[in-house]
Amino acid sequence: MKKLVLMLVLVLLAGMIAIAALPADAAKEQVMRGTTMEGGTYMDWMKTVYNRAGNPDVIQMPISTYDNNFELHPVAAESWSVSEDGLTWTFKLRPGMKWSDGTPLTAKDYVFALERAVTQGYDFAWYWSWAGGVKNWGAVESGELPLAEFGVKAVDDITITVETTDPKPYFPGVAAFWFPVPKHAVDKYGDEYATKAETLPCSGPFMVTQWVKGDRIVLEKNPHYIGPWQPMLERIILYPSLDNPEVAFPAFLAGDIDGTALNVGQLAFASRRFPELMRPNALFQVYYLAFDYEKPPFNDANVRKALFYAVNRDEVTSTILKDVAVPARTLCSPGFPGYSEEIASQTGFNPTLAKEYLAKAGYPDGKGFPKVDLWYRIEGGYHAPIVKPLAEYLQAQFKKILGIDIGVKGMELKTWMDGLTSREHNFFLSPYMYDYVDASNFFSIFQSGGRHNWNNAEYDALVREANSLSEWAVREPLYIQAEQLIVDDAAAVYLVHALENKLVAAYLKGPGQEANKYGLYPQSIYYTWCNTYIAKE
Amino acid sequence: MITFFIVSIVIFVMMRSIPGGPFDEDKMPLSPETRAKLMQQYGLDGPLYMQYLKYMWGVIRFDFGIPYQSPGETVTELLARAWPPSLVLGGLGMLIGTPIGIMLGIAAALKRNSWIDYIASIVSTLGITVPVYVISLVLMLVFAIWLKWLPTNGWGSPRNWILPIAAYAIVPVSIFARYTRSSVLDALNKQFVVVLRSKGLSEWKVIMKHVLKNAAIPMVTVFFPMFIGIATGSIFVEKMFRVPGLGNYFVTSIFRRDYPLEMALILLLTLMVGFAYMITDILYTLIDPRIRVKSKD
Numbered sequence: 160m161k162k163l164v165l166m167l168v169l170v171l172l173a174g175m176i177a178i179a180a181l182p183a184d185a186a187k188e189q190v191m192r193g194t195t196m197e198g199g200t201y202m203d204w205m206k207t208v209y210n211r212a213g214n215p216d217v218i219q220m221p222i223s224t225y226d227n228n229f230e231l232h233p234v235a236a237e238s239w240s241v242s243e244d245g246l247t248w249t250f251k252l253r254p255g256m257k258w259s260d261g262t263p264l265t266a267k268d269y270v271f272a273l274e275r276a277v278t279q280g281y282d283f284a285w286y287w288s289w290a291g292g293v294k295n296w297g298a299v300e301s302g303e304l305p306l307a308e309f310g311v312k313a314v315d316d317i318t319i320t321v322e323t324t325d326p327k328p329y330f331p332g333v334a335a336f337w338f339p340v341p342k343h344a345v346d347k348y349g350d351e352y353a354t355k356a357e358t359l360p361c362s363g364p365f366m367v368t369q370w371v372k373g374d375r376i377v378l379e380k381n382p383h384y385i386g387p388w389q390p391m392l393e394r395i396i397l398y399p400s401l402d403n404p405e406v407a408f409p410a411f412l413a414g415d416i417d418g419t420a421l422n423v424g425q426l427a428f429a430s431r432r433f434p435e436l437m438r439p440n441a442l443f444q445v446y447y448l449a450f451d452y453e454k455p456p457f458n459d460a461n462v463r464k465a466l467f468y469a470v471n472r473d474e475v476t477s478t479i480l481k482d483v484a485v486p487a488r489t490l491c492s493p494g495f496p497g498y499s500e501e502i503a504s505q506t507g508f509n510p511t512l513a514k515e516y517l518a519k520a521g522y523p524d525g526k527g528f529p530k531v532d533l534w535y536r537i538e539g540g541y542h543a544p545i546v547k548p549l550a551e552y553l554q555a556q557f558k559k560i561l562g563i564d565i566g567v568k569g570m571e572l573k574t575w576m577d578g579l580t581s582r583e584h585n586f587f588l589s590p591y592m593y594d595y596v597d598a599s600n601f602f603s604i605f606q607s608g609g610r611h612n613w614n615n616a617e618y619d620a621l622v623r624e625a626n627s628l629s630e631w632a633v634r635e636p637l638y639i640q641a642e643q644l645i646v647d648d649a650a651a652v653y654l655v656h657a658l659e660n661k662l663v664a665a666y667l668k669g670p671g672q673e674a675n676k677y678g679l680y681p682q683s684i685y686y687t688w689c690n691t692y693i694a695k696e
Numbered sequence: 697m698i699t700f701f702i703v704s705i706v707i708f709v710m711m712r713s714i715p716g717g718p719f720d721e722d723k724m725p726l727s728p729e730t731r732a733k734l735m736q737q738y739g740l741d742g743p744l745y746m747q748y749l750k751y752m753w754g755v756i757r758f759d760f761g762i763p764y765q766s767p768g769e770t771v772t773e774l775l776a777r778a779w780p781p782s783l784v785l786g787g788l789g790m791l792i793g794t795p796i797g798i799m800l801g802i803a804a805a806l807k808r809n810s811w812i813d814y815i816a817s818i819v820s821t822l823g824i825t826v827p828v829y830v831i832s833l834v835l836m837l838v839f840a841i842w843l844k845w846l847p848t849n850g851w852g853s854p855r856n857w858i859l860p861i862a863a864y865a866i867v868p869v870s871i872f873a874r875y876t877r878s879s880v881l882d883a884l885n886k887q888f889v890v891v892l893r894s895k896g897l898s899e900w901k902v903i904m905k906h907v908l909k910n911a912a913i914p915m916v917t918v919f920f921p922m923f924i925g926i927a928t929g930s931i932f933v934e935k936m937f938r939v940p941g942l943g944n945y946f947v948t949s950i951f952r953r954d955y956p957l958e959m960a961l962i963l964l965l966t967l968m969v970g971f972a973y974m975i976t977d978i979l980y981t982l983i984d985p986r987i988r989v990k991s992k993d
Contacts, residue, residue: 280733285724354768373940374851400938413840413848462887573716581836582724651967
């Protein structure tokens with residue numbers, strides 16, 4: 160017995176001596192440590208967006224990008240112009256651009272990026288065919304027309320022309336997601352060039368120097384970068400497996416990383432302990448209820464209107480979603496082009512009206528209403544503290560106000576999306592976040608042939624016309640009219656806009672770490688990482 | 697062999713019956729043309745039976761294909777990269793935790809209802825009931841945040857391994873403490889122990905050479921399957937401590953519909969579990985001569 164206890168004590172002592180003897184990691188200057196998306200396949204935005212690895216949006220130079228005030232800046236392009244009919248854009252690139260391996264970066268690399276996407280298949284194809292309206296995208300993709308008919312051309316090494324099917328005055332903003340692809344690397348290694356640091360030429364402010372799968376991605380300042388905002392950081396170390404605040408927050412507390420997102424449980428603690436390090440951001444994002452508009456019970460607008468007026472948005476955002484969401488009374492968030500006070504004033508909690516609409520639909524006090532399940536997406540990030548509590552709140556609220564029973568089911572993304580697109584399910588808690596700063600981004604959600612099967616010809620005509628005009632003063636009233644149709648028909652039941660809270664170390668300084676003109680910290684990565692430095696103590 | 701093929705068919709069918717595919721639609725639905733091109737890229741455009749036969753033909757030649765979530769390497773290369781961290785940390789956790797658990801169990805059995813028995817009972821109950829991600833967080837809080845003795849996570853240096861090994865070790869410590877205590881107590885009540893003591897053998901020899909051997913069967917039954925489970929990586933421990941191991945892939949290969957990797961992982965697990973039970977059966981005959989005699993009969 161004594162021998163056993165002695166052995167146990169010796170083992171513990173040996174362990175402690177071993178721990179003390181091991182060398183610790185040394186800190187580096189102008190080195191920022193952060194997190195990035197976990198998993199992912201290619202570090203190539205033009206190959207895959209939803210399965211991308213790391214941050215391909217900072218290692219390559221986009222045509223344009225947004226700063227933290229959502230103002231658009233030319234990046235790879237020095238300037239752009241549009242033809243009189245609004246159908247042809249001409250982008251003039253910066254001369255002298257190079258890839259990190261010294262190869263010249265020209266217009267052909269940008270054109271190749273879209274040519275490869277249209278011919279090979281691209282999970283973000285809708286963005287270019289639908290939002291960008293690139294001419295003949297669909298026909299070239301299906302093989303009806305040859306690539307020579309594609310609406311994107313390199314005129315010379317620094318000139319690109321883009322033809323669109325309709326006028327797209329916001330196209331330069333769409334081009335914020337237009338990154339080049341190194342054709343010389345693809346010719347040598349195939350698409351797998353974007354799976355290893357050694358074969359990945361970069362054009363952006365940072366280049367990949369190390370990529371240890373499952374462990375870290377190391378970016379270093381790209382000496383060949385000649386775009387705006389020369390980076391002040393020398394190196395950025397990204398840890399994909401710290402993508403969740405549950406693991407990132409302890410790492411931040413221990414000083415192992417320089418910033419972290421927060422979940423709702425951590426938010427209360429962090430707000431009290433580190434109020435000066437909090438970085439709130441109102442996302443241009445909306446949660447709304449969506450339906451199968453062709454099948455009962457939601458094919459009846461009265462049912463949708465009953466739900467529309469049964470939601471107490473102020474109550475839910477001041478209680479269970481406090482500090483993580485604000486009421487959504489319109490499709491577009493306040494501050495986003497397309498937001499309308501006139502529409503917002505119509506979105507309110509009115510239980511009497513809600514009951515009347517349900518009775519009109521033939522379900523007085525909810526009698527006879529079929530049991531339906533509300534599907535929400537199980538996702539991390541800013542969604543995590545919102546979706547389940549919101550869905551459960553709606554379940555309770557609809558029971559209390561309308562007397563209807565709804566079930567709540569969390570579905571993983573692919574199953575949820577499959578249920579939506581295949582119309583196999585009829586009731587969704589649906590999120591949508593902006594891609595580019597223009598009203599057309601959100602209004603396209605409800606166009607026919609888009610995300611939902613609410614097919615309204617008048618809405619389509621209004622949005623198509625608004626999308627094609629160049630003056631905002633002329634476009635805005637058309638969007639308001641279009642949104643009035645959504646509200647009148649309760650095509651969407653607006654719920655909340657998400658807030659995001661991050662914690663950032665005090666020694667991260669620079670314009671990228673300052674609040675924007677709205678007092679928020681959007682953290683547009685390209686702008687933020689170029690305009691951040693480590694302040695010496 | 698039959699089990700292997702049945703498992704392969706079941707997993708193949710189950711994976712393809714889940715909605716969605718290896719590519720994502722998030723904002724807008726994919727056009728039929730885009731979907732067709734992506735299906736072709738992933739080799740998912742042929743009939744199901746052809747896809748199965750093609751995959752299994754590769755398996756027979758040890759070619760498990762390319763994982764969709766890591767296209768720059770083959771499944772074999774991914775396993776060769778991701779398995780060693782899980783094997784090292786999980787293996788060390790087992791190798792450290794098992795003897796500690798056994799010693800704790802023996803001490804608890806010898807000193808029933810003493811302070812050491814209560815400590816062993818608390819440790820084993822907590823270790824079995826408290827989820828491993830909670831234990832991991834507590835370890836991180838105490839040693840990395842409060843005491844700042846160790847980093848919170850990572851894989852780079854041996855300092856990073858200590859907390860995940862401790863988290864892995866809790867499981868064998870708890871289980872073996874409990875199993876050993878009850879098996880040793882059972883063996884201590886046997887006649888042969890009285891005989892051995894009366895022959896003048898030291899208590900140490902009675903316990904280590906004779907009692908433990910008689911108590912070993914339940915521990916051997918548990919050891920190898922537990923080893924397989926831990927050595928293929930715990931998603932919780934690896935996630936909490938940022939270990940680039942295999943555990944995470946068991947989950948991501950389902951969420952990302954990574955058919956080649958998911959098939960390879962399940963087939964690998966099937967083989968290893970079968971192997972573990974075979975080794976266990978062999979060890980039974982070595983430890984307990986009565987089983988050898990019964991087998992001969």
